[in-house]
Amino acid sequence: MLTMTKIYLSSPHMSGLEQGYVNDAFETNWIAPLGPHVDGFENAIETYLDQNNHVAVLSSGTASIHMALQLLGVGRGDDVLCQSFTFSASANPILYQGANPIFIDSEVDTWNMSPELLEVAIKDRLENHKKPKAIIAVHLYGMPYKANEINAIAKTYGIPIIEDSAEALGSAYFGQKCGTLSDIGVLSFNGNKIITTSGGGALITKTRELKNKAVFLSTQARDSAPHYEHSSVGYNYRMSNVLAAIGRGQLDVLDDRVNARRQNYNFYKSTLSKFNSIQFLEEPKGFCSNRWLTCIVLDSFETREEIRVALLAEDIESRPLWKPMHLQPVFKEAVSYTNGVSERLFNHGLCLPSGSNLSQHDLERVVKVISNTIAS
Numbered sequence: 202m203l204t205m206t207k208i209y210l211s212s213p214h215m216s217g218l219e220q221g222y223v224n225d226a227f228e229t230n231w232i233a234p235l236g237p238h239v240d241g242f243e244n245a246i247e248t249y250l251d252q253n254n255h256v257a258v259l260s261s262g263t264a265s266i267h268m269a270l271q272l273l274g275v276g277r278g279d280d281v282l283c284q285s286f287t288f289s290a291s292a293n294p295i296l297y298q299g300a301n302p303i304f305i306d307s308e309v310d311t312w313n314m315s316p317e318l319l320e321v322a323i324k325d326r327l328e329n330h331k332k333p334k335a336i337i338a339v340h341l342y343g344m345p346y347k348a349n350e351i352n353a354i355a356k357t358y359g360i361p362i363i364e365d366s367a368e369a370l371g372s373a374y375f376g377q378k379c380g381t382l383s384d385i386g387v388l389s390f391n392g393n394k395i396i397t398t399s400g401g402g403a404l405i406t407k408t409r410e411l412k413n414k415a416v417f418l419s420t421q422a423r424d425s426a427p428h429y430e431h432s433s434v435g436y437n438y439r440m441s442n443v444l445a446a447i448g449r450g451q452l453d454v455l456d457d458r459v460n461a462r463r464q465n466y467n468f469y470k471s472t473l474s475k476f477n478s479i480q481f482l483e484e485p486k487g488f489c490s491n492r493w494l495t496c497i498v499l500d501s502f503e504t505r506e507e508i509r510v511a512l513l514a515e516d517i518e519s520r521p522l523w524k525p526m527h528l529q530p531v532f533k534e535a536v537s538y539t540n541g542v543s544e545r546l547f548n549h550g551l552c553l554p555s556g557s558n559l560s561q562h563d564l565e566r567v568v569k570v571i572s573n574t575i576a577s
């Protein structure tokens with residue numbers, strides 16, 4: 202008899218290659234936030250992104266967003282435009298800087314920042330307030346945002362973009378890798394992401410100077426002197442050599458991980474799209490999602506909850522889509538430009554188990570519970 206094991210939303214999936222790199226870190230005693238694996242991991246990501254990009258690996262995606270804001274000079278009292286439909290880590294660093302988040306709702310094709318609303322917001326800020334200092338746009342669930350439109354608006358008004366690609370390593374937009382589409386890109390290697398170092402992140406810059414500045418600030422901003430001399434505020438945000446070793450073993454199999462997650466999506470879609478009450482997010486032409494999480498949108502909140510509870514009863518983890526930031530208590534003071542899109546997605550949407558390590562049997566268990574719930 203098959204035992205019923207818990208099915209997770211998105212769990213770590215080691216390749217077996219990590220241990221070799223980690224052993225090397227131990228044997229060479231590079232147990233520090235610097236070392237050959239840090240350099241090796243950065244070089245490997247730069248090669249993978251195959252554009253003119255420079256990469257600094259840091260302690261988390263959140264730290265990378267914080268660092269990006271610093272590099273753009275965002276400080277106390279500044280306004281930052283941020284996608285509302287996202288995880289709170291996209292927006293929290295705005296508060297770390299004493300700046301004000303201004304939330305922008307989503308459009309229906311990609312669920313990401315609405316270019317129309319972005320422009321409405323910028324015009325309103327310019328007329329009635331002040332010029333926003335930066336834009337944080339997110340490739341949510343791995344689906345690229347409408348980068349041509351967002352970039353054009355940003356260029357018109359001269360506002361830099363931070364590209365939160367924490368969920369979108371392996372996604373592409375008209376052939377260009379996510380993370381390289383804007384001024385500064387951010388990746389995350391947290392335990393639930395498409396590849397993981399247990400915890401970690403990366404900053405992607407267009408110049409070596411900017412990368413060097415990020416590394417300088419992330420390693421306590423030590424000026425060159427024999428003693429410890431500091432003329433700026435430093436952070437302890439660098440990635441450990443041990444974790445970078447894990448990252449190298451993970452990056453080696455990234456393409457396999459993307460394929461596996463895209464196959465999960467295809468399986469769910471092929472088995473569940475016969476139900477009129479279930480909708481999937483399709484890729485617009487030229488967009489390629491890593492399908493980090495497969496999400497479905499139901500015809501009502503009640504159906505969504507029925508399915509979520511039925512899955513839970515079978516020890517299957519699922520989760521409502523992200524609760525928009527403009528509805529979060531922690532951001533209740535923030536201004537927002539909304540259209541109802543993200544609120545509807547939050548109320549009707551569900552993330553399904555999407556790990557690259559799910560078996561066919563796991564996927565069939567999920568589909569069976571959903572099918573039975575809808576049919577009943």
Ligand SMILES: *Cc1c(COP(=O)(O)O)cnc(C)c1O
Nearest residue numbers: 261262263288290291367389391
């Ligand atoms: C995971 C995530 C982050 C934060 O990354 P950490 O490495 O967990 O700090 C930021 N933005 C989005 C959209 C994420 O999903």
